[in-house]
Amino acid sequence: MNPEIQSTIDSRLQNGYLLTYKSLKDAQEEAENCLDDSEQALYFKGVINSRILLSLIALRKGETDLARERLTLIEEELNASSSVSEDSLMRMSQVRAAYFLDSAVYKDAFNSFVKCGNMAARLGNNLFQILSANGKGVIKLDQMEFKDAYDYFRVARSYVQGEELSLLNNVLALNIGCALNGLERYDEAFERLNDALEEAGKLGSPMIECSILDEISAMLIKQSRLEEAQNYLEKGLEKSSQHLFQEGHTQVVYHYATLLLKLGEYEKAEKLIEDLDENQVLDLDPIMYHQVAAEIFEQKGDFQKALHSSKEIQKINEKLRSTEVLHSVFKQEKRELQEQNHRLQLVSTIGQELVSTLDLGKILNLIYAQMNVLMPVDLLSISTVKGNEINVKFTLNKGERIEPFTLHKEDTDSIIAWCVRNKQEVFVRSINADASKYVRNLKPMKGNENNLLESVICIPLLHLGELEGVLTVEGKNPNSYNSQDLDNLRALASYVGIAIRNAMQTEQMTELNKLLKYQSSVDSLTGLVNRREFLRQSKNILRVCRRNNFPISLAMIDLDHFKIVNDSYGHHAGDEVLKAFGSLLDDYFKRPLDCVGRYGGEELIILSGNFPAAEAAARVELVREEFSTVEFKSGDNTFNVNFSCGIYGEIPTEDSSDHLNRITALADKYLYRAKEEGRNCSFLSDKKNKPAEKFIFSKSEH
Known part of the structure; x- marks a missing residue:
């Protein structure tokens, strides 16, 4: 196999994911070409990754059954293969997450996005770290947890580096605008979305433009700014019609028809609905179609047609409820055992990943990503101890890195310092009730001065009885953690200690090697190369x-x-x-x-x-x-x-x-x-x- 051909295929596939936000047709063509080239080059990883991308494209086109069939076949091949690249497993996790998200199975979607993000962090793949964090943000949007959604989108944005990811940056700008809208920060949302709209035009992405126009109009309708909303929706109709963006076009039509109903323009609303390709529309969103149609017919006095649409909605809902009940019964039989095993398995998985990583920054990112599956972690820090100095070397607050800082062991206002002095755990369920046991006057952690978090756990990291560091998690709400969370952190602490020790030794060796390399290549007098x-x-x-x-x-x-x-x-x-x-x-x-x-x-x-x-x-x-x-x-x-x-x-x-x-x-x-x-x-x-x-x-x- 030619490494240059493999590298080219990998690069084209990476670009294919970006194309899914610009043109599904172009993305599919690129994926199919990569599949052909991979088969000719006998490049197994390229074949698998091309088919994974085609599954994602089918899902994005609303072809859920086709996507499921493709994923099932790929999983069978991967299970039968003796050698599977972690890169392919990462991509499978991302598509599985997208599939679960499309089916509103949020817990499974979230776990799959976490798994994808962890593998992307290990592989140093920025694109999939972005897709993972963005996916988690979209889940929170769907669940109307807008603050968490906003935080995840900002984390995703922190991974965007280089102009080649500008399209994803635009998607994140749209999603941040959606989260701000949900938080009722309308002025900020309006400004962000309009900036994103301008950028989408420059990037030539009508799909994103339609989504932004639709979101702006929804926000304006919520504020009863109907004429402004109408202008944006008309632009969205024009864009989606020109570029044959069926899903976006349908959404804009629904929202425009709803707006026209509010304005009393029933005939115009009916004409909009009639002009849609009914078969394709019903495949995309049958409930929304019948809801809008029922309201139009009711306003026009055609109660027979309105009743027909209402009955169709009822049938669909009954079918969905029936499916949900069967799914629920099946899952209920396994739920208790799964919950009992899930946490222990996850802690073990995190631990294994940690001890296989020699990068302290990656260790922190891995813990933060995985711990949020087990418990709510708003702030996570790892401190190392040397003599009387506590080096709070790695801290993530809401997914954002805080600059390192130092504490003195005798600092009486620091819970971490108390943990170091006493070599004991700290468990604060509520700052008001418990903090006085450990400190005189608790101060927020540096970099988080304006936001004193309510719940804290500190676990000392010991090796042969010697204190090497402290693992700290903090939650924004009182009683964020329980005794089970404390047990999980205890189990994880031994892994963290080993990982930190290995990473620090590796870091020291790396620095020493750099110094030796420098000394062997540079003339000590002039500073020029020898x-x-x-x-x-x-x-x-x-x-x-x-x-x-x-x-x-x-x-x-x-x-x-x-x-x-x-x-x-x-x-x-x-x-x-x-x-x-x-x-x-x-x-x-x-x-x-x-x-x-x-x-x-x-x-x-x-x-x-x-x-x-x-x-x-x-x-x-x-x-x-x-x-x-x-x-x-x-x-x-x-x-x-x-x-x-x-x-x-x-x-x-x-x-x-x-x-x-x-x-x-x-x-x-x-x-x-x-x-x-x-x-x-x-x-x-x-x-x-x-x-x-x-x-x-x-x-x-x-």
């Missing part, structure tokens, strides 16, 4: 330039009469000269395709990609001009230092291990020519067999 690192970076620069037909320039520089400087003023003075010169070169040559290094002694070397020799020489002369003004001091003496330079340039075509040696030798040859011609000058050649010439610098040309 000869070995220069050779490594140069190979990469030459490869890029060869591939893109870019010119290169290599300059060898030697400080003039540097031995005399050392002999006359001492090696300390010589070191100061080298440091100042190295810093100056680094300032002038700092493009991505530049590399400045200390080659040995007082010799320095520069390789510049996509930089002709004459331009490199001009840049060197600017360095010369500035360096000539630098006065060095040694005791009562002051002195200046000059330098000589040899430059060779070409458009590289040679692909051999000797290429860098060859051009370095030429630049070195021209350096000695500069010395022979009186020093303090540059000689250059920009062709292989062209003799080097003295470079005459003209500021007017550069």
Whole structure:
């Protein structure tokens, strides 16, 4: 299998998810093409992921039965396979969550979104972290828990990085507007939604535009601003009709017909309903269709038709109730056992995920995401202890990271400090009733000063009897936690302690390796790369330039009469000269395709990609001009230092291990020519067999 083909398919599939918010037709075409290409390339993961995306698209198109059939087949294949990628499992969790959400099975939907988000965090997949948090927010919107919905949408937005996710950012702006509407923060919602509408137009997403227009009109109707609502709905009708966005068009028609009924325009409302494709409409939302139709016929006095529509609604509701009852009976038989096992399994799952993670930030995100399934966690923090200092290193408040801060072990106003001093648990059911047992004057956690939370649990993290840290959860309401929650946290604490210990050791090793790598690649005196690192970076620069037909320039520089400087003023003075010169070169040559290094002694070397020799020489002369003004001091003496330079340039075509040696030798040859011609000058050649010439610098040309 060709890794490049696999990478391209993965990238196209990622883009396919974004297309589902822009054009389901384009998304389906991309998914089908990815499926064909994956089958031809024998790329199993690509085949599975393409079919998962097609299942999601079917669901978004209202083809629920087709989506369920596809998902069932995929699950059978995954179960039969000996090797399944976590990436595919993450995508399956996301589609399952969407399926449960579409069926209003909110608990299963929420759990699936949590699972998807956890796997996305492990894989570092921002897109699916966004989809997970957004999905949880949509669940809360449906349940009319608007504050929680708003918080989840903001968490989702924190993962948006890069222009390629701007479409999702627009979806989140719409959803945040919906949550603000639910919170009755109408002015803020109206402003957000109008900004989102403008952005959706720029992004060319009529699907999102229709949804925004529909939401704005609903908000205006709620405020009895009917004429304004009508304007937005008319725009929505026009957009949805032009782009054949059937589901969005149907929703706008329903809401427009309802508005027309409020305005007494019954004939116009009836005409709107009649113009819809009835078969397709009934597939999308039969209850809404008959509700609007019944109200129209009733207002017109056609009670027979109104009665017919009412009976249809009754039939649908009875069918739904019957299905719900059967579903309920079936679930009730298992509920007690499931509830008993669920928490223990989840704690075990969280623990296993934690100890397999070596990133402290990911540990916090995992705990926060998973703990919210077990109990309401508004604030979560992990503190580490060293001597008398408590480092509250990782804190999430409503899903947002708070900057680290420190506490002193003897702080009498901190519950965490009490936990550290006494190596005991803290369980505060209600601040007013219980806080005085632990502190004199409880203060809110830093970063959350305006919002003192009501319920707190602190669990000390012990290893061989030694306190290593504290796990803290806080809830906004009194009695947020019970003894079962305390037991769950106790069970989790041992996993958290192991995970933190592993992560901190890994962090220390990583920092040490970085330091060692830095020390092995950088010249300690000048701060420039050393000869070995220069050779490594140069190979990469030459490869890029060869591939893109870019010119290169290599300059060898030697400080003039540097031995005399050392002999006359001492090696300390010589070191100061080298440091100042190295810093100056680094300032002038700092493009991505530049590399400045200390080659040995007082010799320095520069390789510049996509930089002709004459331009490199001009840049060197600017360095010369500035360096000539630098006065060095040694005791009562002051002195200046000059330098000589040899430059060779070409458009590289040679692909051999000797290429860098060859051009370095030429630049070195021209350096000695500069010395022979009186020093303090540059000689250059920009062709292989062209003799080097003295470079005459003209500021007017550069």
